[in-house]
Amino acid sequence: MKNADLLLIEPKKDDFSNLIANTTSVKHNYSHVALVYVNDGEEFVIHAIPNRGVVKQRFSQFLDDRKDERIDLYRVTRDINTNEVIGRAKKVLGKPYNNLFLNHHDSFYCSQLVTYAYELENVFELTPLRFGTNGEVDDQWIKYYQEYEINVPVDEVVSNPNSLVESKMIELIENIQ
Template sequence: MQVLELKSGDLLFIQASTEKLSRLIAASTQADMNQSNYTHVALVKRQNGNYFVLHVAPEYGCVRQTLTFFLADHPKQAIDVYRLTATKIDFEQVITRAESLLGQPYNHSFIKDQPGYYCSEFICEVFKPAAIFHEQPMCFGSQQTILPAWHAYYQRLGLPIPVGQLGSSPNSLIKENVPQNLAWLGRLRR
């Protein structure tokens, strides 16, 4: 399946898909057109020679899946592996924190005080003691604009667009932490 030797605590960054929400997130959060455009992030757990993925998805909420099942959910998307290089991270504690959140719902609003988590919010939360990832003011379009699809999205939710509120995205985690805290290991092969 994969060529890379994964470790607990590795992060899987998934590139944009053709799915509507993925395309919308990609269009809103890509900071550099020369970089990969990620719309999902997940955490690896290695246990007894088996690989599991802890993450949050709209259809599952906070979930633990086998790597095989996770890859089947993302059949055509490129998945890049990054490893945190900070030496003072207790990855057992990170995994324990992640597993304590399993079963929480997906936070469709991307607003912190709403129930549940979205993918990069989950990663920020589980790594909080290590102070690796930091939230940034959220954007919903380029150059201070809001893409029209976000207006319709939040109208359906009955909530205001949280533009400028603190939050995260897979792209913001990458932008903030490469090369100082995250090292690219390569792409998973199927």
């Protein structure tokens, strides 16, 4: 693994991970993404997770937390400034989790963190949020946003793990587990 590689995770058994994967899936079925950070030979991941926000975690612990999940390693196929990518990700460590999946930078969800870290490299394109198939909004998303007393933000242009994989500038390197 190298700095700025991406780990994409297929959903675990919980309903929310499956909702994300199923309503954003085009060719893949991922529900989470993390950024690889290698420091003096030690492997870490930087990712945004509910209830904890943006965290740096040892790779071994990351794997232990995801024993029953498929994890694929992706890499950007052109030269990038990996120090800049990792530096931008480290700069937002400790920020809260973005439960609303809106495109602002006072909180982050997983793929938003990745697109923010890669922003200066022009690897990923932002796309409209998908909340269901064929432009429809899944009832679970309507209930989810009702808890926050807002409408489902269907016009918000952001990212999700499955839209990241659609970039022509990344490739699958290997299945980690």
